[in-house]
Amino acid sequence: MKQVLILNGDIEKTASTDFLINAYRKGAESAGAAVRELSIPDLIFNPNKLFNNRQIAELEPDLQKALTAIRQCNHMVLFCPVYVDHIPAKIKGFFDRLFLPDQIFSTKLPNIDNNFSGRSARIVSILDEATFKEWKANKKTTYLSIKKPVFEKCRVNPVLTNTIGELHSLENHYSQKWLAKMEKFGSQLI
Numbered sequence: 001m002k003q004v005l006i007l008n009g010d011i012e013k014t015a016s017t018d019f020l021i022n023a024y025r026k027g028a029e030s031a032g033a034a035v036r037e038l039s040i041p042d043l044i045f046n047p048n049k050l051f052n053n054r055q056i057a058e059l060e061p062d063l064q065k066a067l068t069a070i071r072q073c074n075h076m077v078l079f080c081p082v083y084v085d086h087i088p089a090k091i092k093g094f095f096d097r098l099f100l101p102d103q104i105f106s107t108k109l110p111n112i113d114n115n116f117s118g119r120s121a122r123i124v125s126i127l128d129e130a131t132f133k134e135w136k137a138n139k140k141t142t143y144l145s146i147k148k149p150v151f152e153k154c155r156v157n158p159v160l161t162n163t164i165g166e167l168h169s170l171e172n173h174y175s176q177k178w179l180a181k182m183e184k185f186g187s188q189l190i
Helices: 015-030 061-072 089-099 129-138 144-154 173-187
Strands: 003-008 034-039 075-082 120-127 159-164
Touching (some): 003 015, 003 061, 015 034, 015 120, 015 173, 034 061, 075 144, 089 144, 120 129, 120 144, 144 159, 159 173
Parallel strands (some): 075 120, 120 159
């Protein structure tokens, strides 16, 4: 059975993010996957990496649980709002603490035990109005700070991405299109 971990990175806990997460969950569960959700804003941890790489900081209990969930899953889906070209600091801190070298493994050892190969991921960037206008004008991607230096560096492959504009109403055609797409992606477990 495929194990799917949904990472909810919405600091403001908006209805639009829940809307997309529920659609993805519905699709994944219809395909027989076991789905677990982790709300990053609800975790209690220091988002700053300590000691400037001189020493490994102990992971707080919530980060230990998150790391266990990541190791148990086959596929991760990050739903993350992007506000004026950046992701919220707590979300970035989550990835800094769990995925950077020497936080979850020692690079000095010959066998690196954080090899997340065999896992796939999807990043769903949900843009605010100003960022969406800029994205439409120059198509500048909003997920690169997580895709390459976090997931791909830890051998998660493939890492698929979606960029969604602001969902003003959950009933309009644009929102319903993304609802159908998320459910389809979930049912295909991608």
